Amino acid sequence: MPAIRPRRSVLYLPGSNARALEKARTLDADALILDLEDAVAPAAKDEARAQVIAAVSAGGFGGREVIVRVNGGATPWGAADLAAVAGAGADAVCLPKVERPDDVHAAERALAAAGAPDLDLWCMIETPRGVLAVADIAAASPRVAALVAGTSDLVKDLGARHTPGRAEVLPSLGLILLAARASGLAALDGVHLDLSDEAGFEAACRQGRDLGFDGKTLIHPKQLAAANRIFAPTSAEVEAARRIIAAHAEAEAEGKGVTVVDGRLVEALHVEAARRTVALAEAVAAGHD
Missing domain, CATH: 3.20.20.60 (Phosphoenolpyruvate-binding domains)
Structure with missing residues (x-):
């Protein structure tokens, strides 16, 4: 990304x-x-x-x-x-x-x-x-x-x-x-x-x-x-994104293409969005100076 x-x-x-x-x-x-x-x-x-x-x-x-x-x-x-x-x-x-x-x-x-x-x-x-x-x-x-x-x-x-x-x-x-x-x-x-x-x-x-x-x-x-x-991700959104990334990585390690996080189906497209959320939060945290 x-x-x-x-x-x-x-x-x-x-x-x-x-x-x-x-x-x-x-x-x-x-x-x-x-x-x-x-x-x-x-x-x-x-x-x-x-x-x-x-x-x-x-x-x-x-x-x-x-x-x-x-x-x-x-x-x-x-x-x-x-x-x-x-x-x-x-x-x-x-x-x-x-x-x-x-x-x-x-x-x-x-x-x-x-x-x-x-x-x-x-x-x-x-x-x-x-x-x-x-x-x-x-x-x-x-x-x-x-x-x-x-x-x-x-x-x-x-x-x-x-x-x-x-x-x-x-x-x-x-x-x-x-x-x-x-x-x-x-x-x-x-x-x-x-x-x-x-x-x-x-x-x-x-x-x-x-x-x-x-x-x-x-x-x-x-x-x-x-x-x-x-326009910044909330702390709850970032936490949810990290759970999605971790759960999907664990599912892939087990040979699965999908998993469920917080009661919702998670596929690769959701992981991509989650990674963007985390990256944006990290960029915001880095500040302007």
Whole structure:
């Protein structure tokens, strides 16, 4: 089984906010998306790019995954963003509003020209066209490492309304998750915009976890604790996983293909899931530093 990297909490940080970039080094986030796109006003784009590149180059983020969200290739800033990020030392580039495999290929060519042909790509799926093409986007390149649901833009484009149960985006979330798993990618749920709605945020996290997402994208540090807790295995889940692994190993040693643990039939597929649970718990326990 490949190494598992926790992505329970993925926090957006505006690239124009130098203090937020500095504080990010101490936050309990699994991953940080330093944003040059939606969170930055047009007049501040160049300054934000310089600040983000300086912050990434300086390092000090410990084990936190550092991703830079660039502006789209059709904007006045997209090409310069990619060229700058290429040599900064980020873990990945996040591409906004990806709608077709060609968007991935164009970013690959730009990064290769700038000397970073192997930099991972995170693709944001946040438009109807992107959702309908998500399987092809996920399979567009070995460099694609994650799909990120952009639910705010998606709701706007659908002409839908945000509802507590998120019925308006569930079909899209399902397609994004299916595409991610079919191509072996990470899958990240969209943001929760109402910072005062803690109960609603936790419900959205539980829903995303139940659907199969690896974690949630966040807009404020106050959301970190709940996301980290909900997207991590509980101690009971880890204990049950260890029992499954041990019981199946004992059954195999006796020449049996299946066994029963806690009254439930256990086969190889359950062992695979149990091993992932234990590996994720161990990775979480290892921390960010």
